[in-house]
Amino acid sequence: MVLAKHVNPEELLEQLQRTDGKIHRHHAQQENVGNFLTPYSSRYNAQHEISKFRIPQNGAPADAVHQMLKDELDLDGRPNLNLASFVGTYMEREAEALMVENLAKNMSDADEYPAMMQMHARCVSIIANLWGAQKGETAIGTATTGSSEAIHLGGLAMKRRWQEMRTAEGKDVLKPNIIMGANAQVALEKFARYFEVEARILPVSEKSHFRLDPELVKQSIDENTIGVFVILGSTYTGHYEPVEDISNILDEYQAKTGIDIPIHVDAASGGFIAPFTHAQAGGPKWDFKLPRVKSINTSGHKFGLVYAGVGWIIWRDEKMLPKHLIFELHYLGGTEESYTLNFSRPGAQVIAQYYNLIHLGFNGYKAIMENALHNARLLSKSLEATGWYTCVSDIHRKKGTYTYAGSQDAVLGKEDETSADYNAGLPVVAFRFSDQFKKEYPHVKQEAVSKLLRMKQYIIPNYPLPPNEEKIEILRVVVRESMSLNLLDKLICDTIEVTEGLIQADAFHLSALYSAATTIEKSHQSAGKDAKARHKQDGMAPFGLLPPDLVPLLHEFLRRDDPSSGSVGAGDGDWRAHASDEDLVIESWSQGFLVGSLIIMAAITIANMRRKVLLHKFILLEQLMAMSHGTFCFMDFKGYGWYLSGTATLLYLSWIVHNLVAWMKIKPFFIDRRSMFKQETGIWVRNIYLSTLALTVPVNIFQIFNNFRFFNNINNLYTYVRPYEPLIRDPWWVFTCLTLFHVIRKCYGTGFVELIRKSPRFGILLAAILLSMSFTALDIVASIHNFIGSTDGINPWWKLSLVFKCLTDTIMLDDFKTELKRLGIIRIQKQEERRNSVALVLDDKEERELEFADALNTNPARYHDLNNFNWNNALNPTDDPQGRLRHASMENSRSSEARVEPHNGNAMRGTKIGRLPGLRSFGFENIKPGKKAKADGHADDEERGSATEEQIRDNGNHIGGGIGKQCAPDERVTNMPSSVDAIDFQTRQEGY
Ligand SMILES: Cc1ncc(COP(=O)(O)O)c(C=O)c1O
Known part of the structure; x- marks a missing residue:
């Protein structure tokens, strides 16, 4: 029997009550409650249940219903022990009596309850005076259902005043914004959203005591700012926000720009504390004594000491309440003004507020607040x-x-x-x-x-x-x-x-x-x-993306609920404990993506690997090392944190190898005349490149150490350093790739588009660089701000970035020099072909195909095999006129192949392009016969360097003989300057 299933208690009860196919229910309202057998029969008769979802046909005796509801409500927490709430949970018996006596009174029926309305007006006056109402101004205000309604009214008045002012100045009113701290209570954000004002929510920090930072206010205001919400008593930590400091900043701003930005003080709690306590608001002014404070709200039901249901808003002067917000009501026989959001509101709470004010008096409130x-x-x-x-x-x-x-x-x-x-x-x-x-x-x-x-x-x-x-x-x-x-x-x-x-x-x-x-x-x-963040707290899916049935499976699979897993402990490094269900899905997906992609890239690398090419081995090593760090979310054993950080260590090493690979690729180009720098600068750049690269090693080791300490719950330093990791990882390889593009552009004089069209791999390379950099940027943001993925690096962004970074190596397996040479050879071959075949050999379409094939083939020696020459025609060149031309072209091609084929003829087995003859074998004037082909420091060139003068002459003759029939060498030289640029590595070696 499977025990792990969802049990619906309603269905279960219904099933148990079902006999003979009918449901037999006893409702509290059924007649047998009038059973007098026991004094408790009407109330505690276990056969009776309360109707939950539909109104019952018949009612039930009051005492029975009262008792049942009371019993159920006993399951609630005790209000007095609800230490989470700011809302009052105690009132004196006399106040309660007054409230009960006036429970039926509605604030909207002003004409009917003039005495109550008088008390309301007195409360407004008392509170306005407590908040420093100024002579010469007529404070105006009203009771609300709480601070939320009061805040919305305060915000609306600011918005309307701003609109009126802008309209009068002939300016647009399209983009109002309001400033508040990230610690703002939901009511403030609700105002912005409900009333279509952009909420500029400024971050808070330990430095600003987790409250609005005046400096940030200064940076965030503009002509569209309708006002600033300043909180007197942050809900999170109880800190008062610096009203006076912010007011000063707005004064300065007005002096500079003429723009008058008002303040609304949300004194939901502080409104009944600051006026009474010795501490006041900490010295500085916070209320109507500051001219910039135009309105203040408070919750009567918080430190006003009334039960839930009353708040207050006061404007310093009636001018601050735009007429537009006031409705004149002719209702139930009288005329009254209304500017609240709710029409009907409880009157008893207002009466209770007045009771507290006059019963406790200033000293009573003071004693209570000081005591608290x-x-x-x-x-x-x-x-x-x-x-x-x-x-x-x-x-x-x-x-x-x-x-x-x-x-x-x-x-x-x-x-x-x-x-x-x-x-x-x-x-x-x-x-x-x-x-x-x-x-x-x-x-x-x-x-x-x-x-x-x-x-x-x-x-x-x-x-x-x-x-x-x-x-x-x-x-x-x-x-x-x-x-x-x-x-x-x-x-x-x-x-x-x-x-x-x-x-x-x-x-x-x-x-x-x-x-x-x-x-x-x-x-x-x-x-x-x-x-x-909330979700992480309460264990619910933030976006509700996951079907509920999947969640337990996910937890089991990813060891979320397994106490033996996690990074042994319950600290910040225990990422599973902090991760949401969505985080787990994204993390497992991205780790799978990382491993899968790297496996494919490693396979491609192995398939293309050539013997004695160290570069290829490094690229493979880089991929294999990074791969290991895409496995930790599936692991589960004691000491798991060590596994996580162990694989992270391999990842850091993989970065170092990647940069080493970048160095090997770029090595010949620092002092090259086509490089971005003059020779002297080039030497400097090279030295900087190498020394900074070397410096990353100790920093990486430091971060490996931090990683171990973090994921084993010893220390959090890792999270602070992590956003800076890209600095020790990316500049070198990005510089290398960009240098490649630069050199190619310089050699061939082609733009990016042309280059990508000719050789799509460069397009892919560029896309991979851009994608990698974009994901790196997202990773940095995620390491600072927690959006998708957590700040401790458990996020998909670095994995996506890494995959595209490794792709840049897989796409350009060879060193750039070989790559350039290949392009150069292809170009020469093509130019030769064109010349030899007098444009008859290839039509437009063929040419395009050829170029595409060129770009794909790493080995130009195979060029003709892949282009399906008609060998029959070629063998009988005299059969048709085109065949003759093709024959000429073929001859030439073969001569090219002969140049290309190494002496041992193993091109098909993956001969390095580096073995191909250099341009000097074409007999160009800048080649000095007798000089041994010298290596430029690259391993490939060591081999190429072994070509003897004789071989060079041979090649030169051979080529000269083949081509010379069609075109004189001098002419070819003038025709191919860019090709020379591309492959003449010999001459630029001087001084290196
Ligand atoms: C600073 C602040 N503003 C507004 C409110 C919302 O008040 P009310 O519950 O009275 O609507 C609260 C409630 O805790 C608060 O602390």
Whole structure:
């Protein structure tokens, strides 16, 4: 029996209830609930179930339904232990009573509930004054359902004002943009998307304390910027963003350009903290005291201390709220103005807000906020004192200090200290494992802390920081007013207990904790890398590409869930643990692609390999070494990390060999007169080429070392160096290939197109270079930003780049000199043929075929075999006039072959072109008889160099005899200057 199948519980129950082909269901609403046999019969009768998906025909008694729903809701987490949320979970009994009494009141019925509307207006006024409303301005605002709605209204007002201003100036309004940090809450991004404004999301970093960086704001604004969203209290870490600094930058910009860019402050949490605490917003101004701050929002249901359902937006002056957004309603007998997105909204929450404001007063709020900050500091310091954790939030560090100085720094403050002694921020504790902890216990993952604390009923999310810093995962506790010192004490004890347990557990047992989903409160980005980062967290497919049935198979195949696999441990180098399902598919595909392509290229190399040609052996070696690194995703054994890095070592060696091959190819061309450089410069370039190439060796060794340390979870340095790897890998071979093109262009005077048309292999070579470089660029981007493929190099891009890089060698197996010579010989042969056959031998089409064949044949000695000469005709040249001409041509061709055929006649067995006679055997004037054909430093030439003067003369005579009948040598010389350029290697050797 197969046990591993999906069980649908609904179907299962239906099956069990099915007797005699009918479903016998007892619904709670059926009459037998009126059974009085036991006091519990109506509520707990096990035969009754609640209708789930369709409305029942008949209702059910209130007490029964109440009890059943209550029982089900008991499965929820406890709001008070939901330490992930900023939203209030406690209100006093009196406030609750007020709310219950006014639950039925709707904010949209202003005329019906004037008293409630008065309270609403008072709240707006109180909050506006708390936020520094200025004399001479008429602040205006409204309650909303939360900060999200308020943010959308603030954004809309900015967009409309910008449109009106631009239209008045006769400018276009087509491309509005808005600035925000990558740490922005989803509501801000939603505004941009829903209301068609380009969101310029600026990266955050440790340096900017994971919040909007004023410098980046400066670089990102322009005339189309409708405003800047500045967050007072980042959802991730609780840091306040520097409103005043950003305001100053916008002031400077306005002074320079005349463009006035407003600020909207998203003070969802901070709006009810900063005004009350001693720390304020850390010194600088953040509210309406800054003229550039045009609107501010807050969530009444966060630190406004009301239950969920109320937010606030205030504009500093009614002029800031464009008339266009205000609707005048004549409804239910009255006239009212509406500028909210929702029409009906709960009134009870507004009443509760007013209750809090007047019941607590300024000092009440102040005491609560100071207390929350104190508790948050206590938690932060306790966590850091363990040495296991370090805080990413900074509210527990002395004002102006932002670095963790070690556990000894975690001392509790003096009795009378206040938040003013510390960095300002939300009472949020964002913490992570300390570096020391990660080093000592690499098998423990942070998400396990979240999961184990969940078992103790605390809800504490573990999630990655915003894009750009997503490598850092944090656990986050929002210290709300409802967290008593007693509860805090318990939380600290439980966290320590859980961490101790994790330290003692072995990797195998812990692995069970790592696969299931973690809830992340902040997981707003819906596509691209952010979705991917979220996915990596919660184990769901980001794009839903994979059929669910395939996923377990994939995991099994790629050892995803096998605790004995991975790179032994649970650190960053354990790439499988971090990879999404799509990553696994892409990785296995790309490794297969790498190995497959390299096998084919190796086969081609072997098939074309010629004896004594070292170059070919190197090319094969390069391919074989790189191949090994396309296998690790299928491996699974202890010490797997060593295997991964071992094959990576071969890959690094393969790069070095590739560059060695590039050197062997380019060697003759540095001081050549056709090279890109003058002779003296050429020597310099050669020296630079060689010395920098030599320098890559220690850097490669360093990175091999880093690779071992990373994939065995010892150290992360590898990831920082990785984006720079192309610098130690690519410049040499790319330079070599480009030099080849340059020399060919110079020799033949042909453009790229002509060259590619003549010899398609150059087209393929060029395409391979371009593709390789493009994939390298993608690899670099992927190593910095996590889009497809992770920043640790587990991505398809470098593999694609490598395949096309190796292709450049496979396409040009021979050294360039041989390649050029081959082209030169073909060219001469063709010119000779044309001359000899007086254009009758080949028609246009034949000629094209010939040239194509030329380009494909590495051995011009086989040229005629492949062009199907009519040998019968050729043997009886007198039979027809064309035959005679062909005969002449054939004679000439044979003489060429004789030149081409080595003396031992083994051309068909793969004679090196290097053995072919050089141009001086054509008897050109620049050839000095008596001088031995000298090698130019290349192995091929060593062999060619053995040609004796006699042989040269022989060849010269032979050729001269054959060709001279048709065309005088001098004439040929003038006719073939470019050919001379191409193959006359002898004369350019001087001085080298
Ligand atoms: C900075 C920030 N802005 C906006 C919001 C959205 O607020 P609301 O849930 O009240 O719509 C939140 C919620 O956490 C927040 O932290």
